[in-house]
Amino acid sequence: MKAVILCGGQGTRLREETEFRPKPMVEIxxxxxxxxxxxxxxxHNVSDFVLCLxxxxxxxxxxxxSYEAMNNDFSITLGQQQQIQFHDTHREQDFRVTLADxxxxxxxxxxxxxxxxxxxxxxxxxxxxxxxxxxxDINALLEFHKSHGKLATVSTxxxxxxxxxxxxxxxxxVSRFDEKPKMxxxxxxxxxVFERAIFDYLRPGSDATILEQxxxxxxxxxxxxxxxxxxxxFFAMDTYREYLxxxxxxxxxxxxxxxxERQNT
Numbered sequence: 001m002k003a004v005i006l007c008g009g010q011g012t013r014l015r016e017e018t019e020f021r022p023k024p025m026v027e028i029x030x031x032x033x034x035x036x037x038x039x040x041x042x043x044h045n046v047s048d049f050v051l052c053l054x055x056x057x058x059x060x061x062x063x064x065x066s067y068e069a070m071n072n073d074f075s076i077t078l079g080q081q082q083q084i085q086f087h088d089t090h091r092e093q094d095f096r097v098t099l100a101d102x103x104x105x106x107x108x109x110x111x112x113x114x115x116x117x118x119x120x121x122x123x124x125x126x127x128x129x130x131x132x133x134x135x136x137d138i139n140a141l142l143e144f145h146k147s148h149g150k151l152a153t154v155s156t157x158x159x160x161x162x163x164x165x166x167x168x169x170x171x172x173x174v175s176r177f178d179e180k181p182k183m184x185x186x187x188x189x190x191x192x193v194f195e196r197a198i199f200d201y202l203r204p205g206s207d208a209t210i211l212e213q214x215x216x217x218x219x220x221x222x223x224x225x226x227x228x229x230x231x232x233x234f235f236a237m238d239t240y241r242e243y244l245x246x247x248x249x250x251x252x253x254x255x256x257x258x259x260x261e262r263q264n265t
Contacts, residue, residue, distance in 0.1 A: 008054020024130030029250035044138035109209030128190035155191035
């Protein structure tokens with residue numbers, strides 16, 4: 001099972017942090033948000049990743065190329081026969097990461113289409129975004145997907161309203177006031193499971209295909225899309241305010257998405 005993570009967008013609404021680096025490399029608690037997403041997958045025994053690179057993708061390549069040196073003590077022998085000996089280990093020993101350039105301006109569907117060769121040996125794979133954190137149960141999601149036999153499962157979440165909601169009568173009397181209630185509708189939070197046949201829905205050579213508009217809508221019309229309802233935590237980092245909030249949550253020591261530490265406590 002591979003996890004495909006979309007890492008190519010420009011993140012223009014988070015320009016304070018993304019002017020010089022891609023949004024998946026924006027740090028939460030001193031680690032890129034991409035690292036947090038990968039740790040969630042690894043906790044559920046998914047450790048084979050395909051990263052769809054675009055905007056400033058070389059920075060993501062550099063991060064993984066230097067990962068061992070940056071996360072271990074090491075000794076280096078200089079000279080023509082340079083040797084490096086790493087003295088420690090880290091918890092990401094079993095990660096396999098494929099870094100694929102999917103174009104600077106490709107849309108989400110176009111990026112998925114471009115990595116078809118890297119998932120060709122898999123019957124199914126998961127696609128998610130490089131800027132959303134959740135405590136979603138990946139194993140439960142996969143079991144749900146297997147149970148219905150459709151081509152795709154999208155993970156959904158009932159978002160909390162940013163504002164208080166009032167019920168006002170014709171006489172201006174407030175009959176009900178809810179402070180930031182959960183909204184009735186369900187939103188797409190990524191963590192989308194696809195069967196290989198999804199590539200029949202992605203037009204060859206079209207980088208302009210938008211996964212959420214053309215592909216998922218067509219799957220829904222064809223009766224091939226099911227929803228996995230996630231009732232736990234989800235938060236997408238789109239703005240500087242949201243970046244600050246996620247760092248505050250992490251620094252509190254109570255980050256809900258840090259599921260990989262629960263088994264050790």
